[in-house]
Amino acid sequence: MPRIDRYLLTQFLQLFGFFALVLVGVYWMNKAVGLFDQLIGDGQSALIFLEFSLLTLPLVIKLVLPVAAFIATVYVTNRMMSESELVVMQATGFSAFRLARPVLYFGLSVGVLMAILSHVLVPASRLALDQARSTLSENVTARYLSAGSFTHPAPNVTLYIRDISPQGELLDLFLADNRAPDARSTYTARKALFARGDSGPKLIMFDGMIQTLGRTTQRLGVTRFDDFTFDLGALFTPSGKPRRGADSLSTAELLWPTPALEAETNQPAESLIFAGNIRFSEPLLALCVTLVGFGALILGGFSRFGLWRQIALAIGLLIVVQAVNTSAGDFGPKVAGGWALAYLAPALGLGLAWGLLRFAGRRRRVQRGAA
Secondary structure: OOHHHHHHHHHHHHHHHHHHHHHHHHHHHHHHHHHHHHHHHOOOOHHHHHHHHHHHHHHHHHHHHHHHHHHHHHHHHHHHHHOOHHHHHHHOOOOHHHHOHHHHHHHHHHHHHHHHHHHHHHHHHHHHHHHHHHHHHHOHHHHHOOEOOEEEEEOOEEEEEEEEOOOOOEEEEEEEEOOOOOEEEEEEEEEEEEEEEOOEEEEEEEEEEEEEEEOOOOOEEEEEEEEEEEEOHHHHOOOOOOOOOHHHOOHHHHHOOOHHHHHHHOOOHHHHHHHHHHHHHHHHHHHHHHHHHHHHHOOOOOOOOOOHHHHHHHHHHHHHHHHHHHHHHHHHHHOOOHHHHHHHHHHHHHHHHHHHHHHHHHHHHHHHHHO
16 A cells, blocks of 8 residues: 555544544443433342443444544544645646545544444454343342332232341232233232243242132132242243344344244334445445545635635535435335335445545646646
């Protein structure tokens, strides 16, 4: 790589690392505050909060990388134009397309990072996050085992425990189940234990009684038992392994969905295929933002006041590209063959970048001819 390309690429990468670190920190802290209130408020430990926070980090990084790449491109180009570095390069015969070569290298580097995140890290982290949430929802001891207070694990269900022994036994348990439309059941036991089963957590009660009151007959039925198992799985999570979303699936599963996968995600095949192609278009969008930002600013010349009009143009063009990307995301999953719309925004962005660079080179030639 020529020295001038290495110099420009180094400038882009240094500023990109700085802006990416700042944006990831701000966005991640914003997400972590809500997550902290939710988990710590439910009685979870700080280690659970740290685990969930780290699992959300790959998605946060994927969201902010294109923004950081655009800001770094605009900042470095504006500074080098203000300091006449790019002006001198153009005066020595460098065309706009030649100056855009290190920007292309920079955009490809960001695109590779985006591809790794989209195809590998984000799906793996989302799958691990879904599994952690499923495990956490079964861990009722942290949320609802509060001695001496009434808790409500589910609507129309009330649980009370007088005390918890050092061995984990629940002493003097009271459970009121008011979910059935025709009867109300009340469970009492001298002691109980929680156990994890294949279909979810179980409550094993010893030396207790079940009182069932009919709503229409107003008759009370009493059943005494030595031991009784109450299924808590229906109160917290459905039986079996947790459902996966499109973000948790591999790219191959999204591109070739099966009927079983459609039933698991509750999404049609068109939506899954579109989500798979989005993972290929996102790295291309990262390349587009760098080229569009550079192409818009290279239109300007030397100015001590900065290239604010060109910066506004770059932001406006990116808003157009993002609007097209959002519209494609709305219509693509709903129509057959809509996966092609996933590449509409990157194609528009690359076309705009090519047009900007071509116009900048033509205008430079016209200025030389007039001189």
